[in-house]
Amino acid sequence: MSVQTWTWILVGITFALYFGIAIWARAGSTKEFYVAGGGVSPLANGMATAADWMSAASFISMAGIISFAGYDGSVYLMGWTGGYVLLALLLAPYLRKFGKFTVPDFIGDRYYSNGARTVAVICALIVSFTYVAGQMRGVGIVFSQFLQVEIIWGVVIGMCIVLVFAFLGGMKGITYTQVAQYCVLIFAFMVPAFFISFQMTGDIIPQIGMGGTLEDGTYLLDKLDALHTQLGFKEYTTGSKSTWDVFAITLALMVGTAGLPHVIVRFFTVPKVKDARKSAGYALFLIAILYTTAPAISVFSRTNLIETVSETKYSEIPEWFKNWENTGLIAWTDKNGDGKIQYIAGSAIDGKKPVYTEARGSYGERLIANASAAKNELYVDRDIMVLANPEIAGLPNWVIALVAAGGLAAALSTAAGLLLVISTSISHDLIKKQIRPDISDKSELMWARGSIFVAILIAGYFGINPPGFVAATVALAFGLAAASFFPAIILGIFDKRMNKEGAISGMVVGILLMLFYMMKYKLDMFGGGTQDDWWFGTSPEGFGTVAMIVNVVISLVVSRLTSEPPVEVQEIVENIRIPSGAGEASAH
Known part of the structure; x- marks a missing residue:
């Protein structure tokens, strides 16, 4: 049978399974909608x-960005893996014991202020919308190839499907749908890796194969280094x-993980604190299966790509x-007129993505209107x-189709979770807690x-016009979470003296500083800027670390210059750190 x-x-x-679960587990109350009962x-x-954690960034984009960045791409592996450990051990049990549905709920009650709650809601919306933009782009990429349509229509179709998942079941439906989606995505990720x-x-x-030898006795990584240097790229195994x-990037991703609202809320869906710890351990093991395989996928796909297209x-x-060329995610322009694909260092186009003309070239290729002056003729979206790796390697058609199903599972699971965070931030933390308490x-x-x-419409727009590749866009969301939530949460748990004035000041300054830097150096707003202008040599993906440090300093200084929190709040802080009887105390 054909790939199609x-x-x-x-x-x-897989979709019949997801829809069936969503209908079976649809929410009938707010508790089921928010925390699956x-x-x-x-x-x-x-x-x-x-x-929920292994989004389109993990499944689709992480291996892709490592395949192009090589050693430099390892920051994503270290940051995201280390961040989950930090979240599981340092924050999740205490937040679960506090017993609130959402991060804004925790911040609002811990800092005894609706002002703090409102700031947290705004931060949650900014973080979630940035994150979900990457997921919607991931969904669009898969659908564009699956249906052979432009990526814009791929995003639109994905929007409609995600809406059904999140709209019907809330957290209850999403939770059991995500169990099925994990099984699909991990199977889809591992099978091609074993084959290749x-x-x-x-x-x-795969983990052994990445460091193994080829038929001629050459080590795979040595061969990839040689291919890179021949084409003018830096060595794959050295960083720049x-x-x-x-x-900075690693720490921003780590602490950003610990502040991500859609991951934190998962620990409220289990009965007791000890169950939160157990589920964190299970999740870490299940996540590690994919994360330890991603570098191998990167090496395999990069080697196969270069050998397949260069000078062909x-x-x-x-x-x-040609299939991927039709989606607009890969492009070739014959700059020297020899009819061969010249793939060397340098950008093939001016701008972030190719702009196509209506006409086709003499070889049948799509013509690019914004080809650059560089000699490189090939543009490949990371x-x-x-998704293309099984096709490049010539694997069976059912394996190629399986990867498409896995990519959709990864993107849809996280997109649904993020949309739920957005909806609960508005309905629970804004409407219920502040505007209409009697609702x-x-x-x-x-x-x-x-x-x-409303959220899916906004997310779809940013999915069509993202600020970067999926992993890069998601990294910005982690930076925003690091700059805003992490200090307020960690200080709220471990510092009795932290008060509402300190937390609010820190969150506001942190999120604004990160937004300014991201817009100036990533989105070319506020006059734009180049890498030479980066503050302290810090990339936009790593600036969350700087903004977080500023947040912590401001929070501590302001809290020491203003009045102490109420005694009852200080007692709550003491109580949530007491392990004895924690399971019984938190069984709501």
Whole structure:
């Protein structure tokens, strides 16, 4: 059967499963909508957390960005993995014991202020919208290839499907849907890795194959280094980032993880604190399966891409290339007139993405209107590497289709979780807690679902016009979370003296500083800026570390210059850190 037929079959089966679960587990109350009724088992919650965590950035884009950045891309692995450990051990149990549905709820009650709650709601919306933009782009990429349409229509179709998942079931439906999505995405990620590892090195385990030898006895990484240097790229296994920037990006991703509202809320869906700890352990193991495999996928896909397209005549290029060319995510322009694909260092285009003309070239290629003066003729969107990898390697059609189903599972699971955070921030933390405290359960659910509808429209727009590749866009969301939430949460748990004035000041300054830097150096606003102008040599992806430090300093200084928190608040802070009887105390 063809790839298209296999894709229809596998995507159809998995989607039927997701929709069936969403309908079966649809929420009937606000508690079911927000935290799945608080009765999810640790194993199920661990699988759902892993699916929620491993978004399109992890499945589609992380291996892709590592395949192009090489050693420099390892910051994503270190930051995201270390961040989850930090969250599981340092924050999740205490937040679960505090017993609130959302991060703004925790901040509002811990800092005894609706002002703090409102600031937290705004921060949650900014972080979630930035994050969900990356997910919607991931959904669009998969659908654009699956249906052979432009990525804009891929995003639109994905918007409609995500809306159904989040609209019907709330957290209860999303949780059990994510259990199924984890099974699909991890199977889809690992099967091609096993195939390609065995095909290239004879080792079926990808982690071993990445460091293995090829048929001619050459080490795979040595061969990739040689291919890179021949084409003018830097060596794959050496980095170009400064030590400070590597540290800053890694730390921003770590503490940003610990402040992500859609991950934190997962620990409220289990009955007790000890169940939160267990589910965190399960999730860490399940996440590690994919994260330890991603570098191997990066090496395999990069090697296969270079060997397949470099100096190949366009008339002899494999079918997969032309399929992806139709989506606008890969492009070739014949700059020297020899009919061959010249893939060397340098940008093939002016701008972030190719601009196509209506006409086709003499070889049948799509013509680019914004080709650059550089000699490089090939543009490859980093986000296609995992999805195109099985096609490049010539794997069976059912494996190619399986990866498409896995990519959709990864993107849809996280997008649904993020939309739920957005809806609860508005309906629970803004409407219920501040504007209309007497609102009925039914009306609150209506507000929650209405918020999801508006949120998906905004998310779709940013999915079509993202500020970067999926992983880079998501990294900015982590920076925003690091700059705003992490200090307020960590100081709220471990510093009795931290008061509302300190927390509010820190969050406001932190989020504004990160937004300014992101807009200036990533989105070219406020006059734009180049890498030479970066503050302290810090990239936009790593600036969350600087903004977080500023947040902590301002929070501590302001809190010491203003009055202490009420005695009852200080007693709550003491209580949530007491382990004895924690399970019973928190079983709501």
